Amino acid sequence: MSREVPKKISNMAKSHDLEVTMRVGKEGITEPLLTELIDQLKRRDLVKIKANKGVTSNRKNRKELFSLIADRTGSTIVFQRGNIAVFWRYSLQ
Numbered sequence: 001m002s003r004e005v006p007k008k009i010s011n012m013a014k015s016h017d018l019e020v021t022m023r024v025g026k027e028g029i030t031e032p033l034l035t036e037l038i039d040q041l042k043r044r045d046l047v048k049i050k051a052n053k054g055v056t057s058n059r060k061n062r063k064e065l066f067s068l069i070a071d072r073t074g075s076t077i078v079f080q081r082g083n084i085a086v087f088w089r090y091s092l093q
Contacts, residue, residue: 005078005088013046013079013086020084024051029069037073041089047075051083 012018021040024033040047049069056062066085070077075087 005076009045009078009088013048013088018046018048018086020048020050022047022049024049024055024065024069026052026055028055029065029072034069034072037069037075037087041073041075041087045089046078047087049085049087051085053083056083 022033022037037047037049049066051062051065056065062083063080066077066080069075069085070087073087075089077085078088079086
């Protein structure tokens with residue numbers, strides 16, 4: 001299923017004003033991380049996550065990491081650059 005991201009949400013995700021509220025640490029994807037992301041997505045439309053350096057070795061691994069997080073939380077990656085991704089609560093109504 002294609003999830004069409006509204007232009008307003010896309011623009012908000014790219015804003016420098018949106019602050020990182022979560023980090024993926026050396027433990028990688030953990031249940032507490034997923035639970036916290038779901039909780040934050042219930043309170044706000046967008047959540048910005050940063051993967052700490054050393055968590056993934058290259059671009060492909062970062063993309064896989066963020067995709068897995070989105071799949072496990074029922075969210076959509078709206079924007080990704082480097083080790084930062086912004087998630088949208090598309091299906092978390």
